[in-house]
Amino acid sequence: MKQKIDQLILKITLSLIYRLRTRFDNKKKHYISWAISSPIKSTIYYSLFDNSFDNEHYRILNGKFNFSSNKLSSGVYARTRRNIHRIEKGISASLLVKREMFAKDYIEETVFGVEELLNTKYVNTPFHKWSVDVLNNYFQLVKLDEDLQYLSEKWKIMFNKFNIKDLENVNLHIPYNYSKLPISNIGFSELDSLFKRRHSVRWYNDKKVNVKLIKQAVESSLSSPSACNRQPFEVLYITGQRLNNMKALKLGFEMFSDNIKSFIFIVGDLSSYTEEQDKHLIYIDGGLFAMSLMLSLESLGISSCPINYPDTVGLDDKVQKILDLENYQKGVMLLSVGYANEDSPIPFSAKKELNEIFREIN
Incomplete structure (x- = not known):
């Protein structure tokens, strides 16, 4: 009643x-x-x-609900990825300043999260290897009290159950010294040239972009920083009829629409979080990834143009129907991609000067 x-x-x-x-x-x-x-x-x-924020509230709540109710959602995956990253940051700190204890408030959640993901075979080999090595390193490093002793034994059982030993001979995926990072042959002048080379291109020729090159650029760009390494987004490469359906939305690119042969759409996944305080991370992480992606594409000779994706009423609903998205997914960035027409006009786009945006505060 x-x-x-x-x-x-x-x-x-x-x-x-x-x-x-x-x-x-x-x-x-x-x-x-x-x-x-x-x-x-x-x-x-x-x-x-x-009603300007109705859509945001709707998708945030759908993400929050899916996180807690769907075992195969990226919520469990994202939470465990976050925890593994938090643990390896604790390991990194402990290598400099000896600490007897850290991560006790979430280590149990992490161990059982890894077990759940391995049971459902939801994770890929890189995460499999990374989570295993970090947890092994953790239990070797910390001083075990009664609770941690139990979890350590639990972890040993899991280690044998899932044949994790098969990955033992591969290089350890644990914190390592800065000096062991790959050597870069790119100096500031080369990087600055790439920044100046990359411009938004709106006029493309008819040469088709090989999807292998798109995948290469996307894979390289996955090295972009992400809050607690959750990478809460999906990358969609759109061609064919769905491309035409997306063009029909008229998001401000009508004057060069006929030249666009493909889109890359970065879609945020709000089921990666349970706290409203994290609602903007899909835009931050997606934006960091998008900039790396545009530079990666440019290095492969592929031009791109970031297209405004406003949070207008009903837009995500229309895109959701076109691309078969979930209620907790939200558009972050739309990019047109292709090979530039050599006669393509490029806006000068005068940038702000350093003194307009930089302040030194003591």
Whole structure:
């Protein structure tokens, strides 16, 4: 009975909000001056008068729900990836300053998370190897109390159960010295030249881009930094009819639409998080990846253009239908890619000067 009453109250409330939004649609500016005085008033304003954040709330909650309810979601995978990365950061710190204990508040969750992922065969070999080596290193390094002794024994059983020994002879995927990083033959002048070379190209010739080159650029760009190494995105290479369907959305590229032969679409995965504080990480990590990707493509002679993907009402719903996405996925960046027409005009795009954006603060 109580549940039915609650549902009725929610239904009535929702109906009232819809009516308020319709009635006061032309009076938003009047209420903005009232709403800007505090965060709670701003929340009330968007709840009652403006639907601009409805889509974000909807997809964040879907991500949060999928994280907790779907064992095969990237939520469990992302959480365990994050924890493994946190552990290896603790190992790195311990190599410099001896510490007897760290990660005790999430080590159990990590061990059982790795077990769950290995049981479902959800993970690939690189993660398999990385998680195994880091946990082995952890249990060798820390001082074992009663709780950790139990987890250490549990880990040994898992180690034998999943034939993890097959990976023992491969190079260890654990923290290593900075001096062992690969030597780079690229100096500042070469990097600066690549930055200046990369420009947004909007006019492409008819030469088809080999998907192997796209994969090569994507794989290289996966070295981009990501918050706790979760990499909460998917990369879609779009051609054919779905390309035409995406073009029909008219996102500001209509004047050169006929030249576009393929899109790369970076899609954020909000099921990688449980906390609203992390809601912007899909854009941060996706943006870091996108810049690396554009530079990688440029190094392969492939031009690109980042296209505005605004958070307009209904856009993600339309894209979701075209590309068969999930409710917790959200567009981050759309790129047109192809081989530049040699006569393609390139906007000069004068950039801000250093003194406009840089301040030294002591």
